Amino acid sequence: MWNKKKLPKLIATDIDGVWTDGGMYYDQLGNEFKRFNTSDSAGVLFCHSLNIPIAIITGENTEIVSRRAEKLNIDYLFQGCTDKLLVVANLCKEINIDLSDVAYIGDDINDIALLKKQGFLLRLKMLLIM
Amino acid sequence: MWNKKKLPKLIATDIDGVWTDGGMYYDQLGNEFKRFNTSDSAGVLFCHSLNIPIAIITGENTEIVSRRAEKLNIDYLFQGCTDKLLVVANLCKEINIDLSDVAYIGDDINDIALLKKQGFLLRLKMLLIM
Amino acid sequence: MWNKKKLPKLIATDIDGVWTDGGMYYDQLGNEFKRFNTSDSAGVLFCHSLNIPIAIITGENTEIVSRRAEKLNIDYLFQGCTDKLLVVANLCKEINIDLSDVAYIGDDINDIALLKKQGFLLRLKMLLIM
């Protein structure tokens, strides 16, 4: 059996380098691409089957991420964030959970504050392996 | 000599992560890309030289896959499928073969039902190496 | 010193999987991409500095390859080829060299006939390392 008491109540996640391979594809005409992975679709379904909502929190601000979030039914989307810890702290208040209930997934310098505060430290792929 | 008695009578295959590297490339304008591989072209020719038809069965529904299927002369294309096992079972009836004659190639959670039912379990690249 | 007597008099080369990573990128609108590598630019300059012309011979027929060939000042470009050996044999006659003077670079099933006939068997990256 899965021990629900030990599960996070929210998964908050960075995008670039976490949901993508870190690539920022630029073209000649002002367009931009990101490379997501089909496997994350199953990861999101798995979290939702455990009633764990997912929040995307990213410093960038692109239509790319909006569409991916919509496609995968992501629960919360915050773009253009400079203080990610503040964003997550506010969301925690709003949905009545504690910062220590959050599993944060990040890989960049502006993710460090959040990674230090959280109760869970893991990557989505690890979740899927369990 | 190649033992035709042991060959599958149909190769049914998922697309994302099997014919592609799993990447879902999104741009800023609503366009999407997949990365296929030139080698699969020879794989399809090889199967067709053995009179084995190929069916693509995918949960997604894109022009991308339609074009790739057309380019490689894929025999059957089913997109937007939720119950892949049902789709393959119906196709088996239509072309008078048994589910155990099908080699199914898949890598995702919605491929598991089919992978358990089939008589053959292999990836296209393995076929090519033989 | 470089022994010119042992050098090929023509480098003939496939494109997909040799000048690219094998990826065939398809989008939703009928557009297609290939991923070349910046290093081949130096490879071509190196061959030209030894007065070795380069011929691209590919089964595909795309604007992509035309542009890349033009960018790198490729000497001969043959697209949409079914019988690559015939194409190279004709070119050899035209420029008065023997098939055994050709170094052919290919990685696919339709490259085998040529790979068996030629006097040189090597990949461009090997040339660069020498």
Added chain:
Amino acid sequence: MWNKKKLPKLIATDIDGVWTDGGMYYDQLGNEFKRFNTSDSAGVLFCHSLNIPIAIITGENTEIVSRRAEKLNIDYLFQGCTDKLLVVANLCKEINIDLSDVAYIGDDINDIALLKKQGFLLRLKMLLIM
């Protein structure tokens, strides 16, 4: 403590193969792509926090690189360069530093002259690890 006396006074850098994976993505319509990496954003911030300016010097001439340079607040951008050493030497005069104060990052044949002249030889990722 960080020894400022040993730091370069300018980081000059090639683009293709250094800031990208070396890929030159071509499409059917004359458009082109490069794949940058989100991590270089932190690398630039890190250099700027040490008051080290960054100069991009590339033989290519694309809107792609202009946009990436603008996005990351790169200090100097030189495109379409044939003699990179001359470009850097002129920039050194302009900002009153010596060539031996420059850390140059390059990976191609036209980078060799610069790589031999400079006082520092390193890649951006190495800087980040320190």
